[in-house]
Amino acid sequence: MSKTIIDKLWDSHIVVEEENKPHLLYIDLHLIHEVTSPQAFAGLREKNRTVRKPELCFATMDHNIPTVDRFNIKDETSRLQVQTLEKNCAEFGIQLEGLNSELQGIVHVIGPELGLTLPGKTIVCGDSHTSTHGAFGALSFGIGTSEVEHVLATQTLWQNKPKQMNVKIEGELGFGVTAKDVILWFIAKYGTNVGTGHIIEFSGSTVRKFSMEERMTLCNMSIEAGAKASIVSPDEVTFSYISGKRYAPKNQDFLESCKRWRQLASDENARFDQTIEIDASEIEPMVTWGTTPSMCLPISGVIPVEENSSSIEEKQSLRNALHYMGFKGNEKIEHIPVQHVFIGSCTNSRLSDLLQASKVVEGRNVHPEVRAIVVPGSQAVKKEAENLGLHQIFIDAGFEWRESGCSMCLGMNDDVVPEGERCASTSNRNFAGRQGKGARTHLVSPIMAAAAALNGKFTDVRSVLPKKEQEVDRYAGV
């Protein structure tokens, strides 16, 4: 019988299968960070339990750490949380790449770049953006702290198999349109709960042409569409990215692995519960204007007005969003001023993101009323970018060049947006208060963020660069 990649991964990880019960699934890789793990380790200690497979766990610190003067965590509770992770990893024998490691970075950036994230694996982490790793043909999803504790103790999870959705993206993306715009467009069109109860497979010619970093951006935000997970069937692009990565199989083992990984792709005619087809050529550079990722328009768009709402609920939610965002309705996206620009997060902080943004800002200046920061996703990304001289391009233009971490995506550290001010952000959530109490977040791609930084307002990135340069080096940094 034809199977999807989701069927194949699911079936091959079933440890226990009984009637009227979820499946007990084996977990191949458990990524751990400082914010969602302390209570899980405390739970183990309380019950006198051990970590079943410390070698299948991998920890880093990313959410709560400074991006300036990183060893000096001023906030006492933050410092204690970071120290608690160090203590827990030491006590339970888990590899930790902490602040002093050159391997440190955002957990969803370093998993792939270290070759820990591999096709065919089940991967979990106490973080909803674990969906990112699906880009490699891994079954990966975010879990809560109780489940973190369960995986630590048993290396398994009880799971009901979700439904499956095929999101087929075909055709050529236009100039200045990125993977970020594709996922924002998808959520704008189909809503933040289209994927609830489903795992999405992203397929189609557009996805096949995407680099691994673009696939990661796409899968990263599937949680914003409500999906349990998302996945891309692995192919030669996947294998060539993995080849040579630190913890990936080497030499003959790698070739053997590739042979197995090739079998993972969804079979032709495999059955999905739902299929959505997307024409990539329809997509434009996107900007969110409200307080959920679905409140999103093309750069040419105009913010809606209450009167056009179809229901009372919609009117209420629109009114709340407009009020929070400081809009009346009818404003043109291109007229919205920004005071902050954040290039970073597990969505868009990889080398290709920084490279593309640097091409927009090279030889230009950040608008005098804008504070712009670049936060590379990992120490490795930072180092590579510096080797290419990207840091200098950003600094010369007036950006701040920071140390790696989650930073302004969720503002757990000092990187917050002040009340009432606007941020063009390459992150994934524009919820009220996400980047700081009263902060107004607008989600965009790295090149759109860069263009906003230059002009002090949202700007069609396609107008910023002459045509030949508009074709930013999409495949760089794969």
Added chain:
Amino acid sequence: MPGFKTHLGSAAVLDRDHVDTDQIIPKQFLKKIDKAGYGEFLFFDWRYHSNGQENEDFELNSPETKEASILVTGKNFGCGSSREHAPWALKDYGFQVIIAESFADIFFNNCVKNGILPIRLSKAEIQNLQYERDGNLLRTLRVDLEQQQVENETGEVFHFEFDPYWKKMLLNGWDEISVTLQQEAFIKKYEDERIVN
């Protein structure tokens, strides 16, 4: 954890869709390393003004809803981050049942693991449930997990679906890890046969 069998309590209505976990508990409260004491931070940015004063307009700040132990809300409740601090805060505040049109998947699981019963009812059912609504308060709801039903003051009964396995776990308040560790032989066997990449 004590088992969840029935619950009798008043319900507060939070008539909003897509309430995300950043609203349920903002990030500045995720730095603690224990599970206790998050209730005072529940819906923090909605409950309090910037100067620390209570926002009287917020649904849960009206005097009559303060004792509510059931939350009735809209669709896609708990979307966003996987932070289990969200159900910890809801439970610590005093909510034991959440009735919504739909829930985000991770949040739903996190509730069950903390002995909070998340109930899905249709929009129409949630409206009918509110037959005797007094401001943002429903005086009495009776929730029965065994029977999978909610009964309102008028005696109207609403049936809800619930996964049989997680129902059993909740009814008995069993420790999930202990239950799983009974499968040790199967886990060991899987590990012995597992192909390592």
